[in-house]
Amino acid sequence: MTTHVQPDERNWLDKLRTALTHDFEVQTARLTQLTADTGDPGGAHTQSALIAATRQSLDQITDALRRIAEGRYGICERCAASIPRERLEILPHARFCVPCQQKHAG
Structure with missing residues (x-):
């Protein structure tokens, strides 16, 4: 995980990792x-x-856990922008920000 992650984000990622592992x-x-x-x-x-x-x-789930472990979780795979936390809370396996997802799907 990258070193610039804030403590509250690290706590959220730890909880998310636990939830994803359980879902797996x-x-x-x-x-x-x-x-x-x-x-x-x-x-x-x-x-x-x-x-x-x-x-x-x-x-x-596996892909999301891999991105967490590699410190790439929450970064759009297309434009490298941050994916909003709200989107990740709804769709934990999101790989793209909303604009890039719309381009990818369309």
Whole structure:
């Protein structure tokens, strides 16, 4: 983590890291349950969609934890501007500021 992080930001990042780690554990357990063979061919499509969504969530959590560890969390990957804390509180895995996200998605 970079040395210019304020103590209240460091505390917030520590809490966020803990919450993301917990979410990772919950999603990993969910993925284990979803990939167990239930023997119900009728629910295969729904189960496949749930597995894909869970894997995407795990990827997003892993990426956010990596950015925290590398000191890059909260920095837009496109323009290098700070991502507002309010956005990160709502969307902890955000990689882009709002203007860059709109350009990326559009």
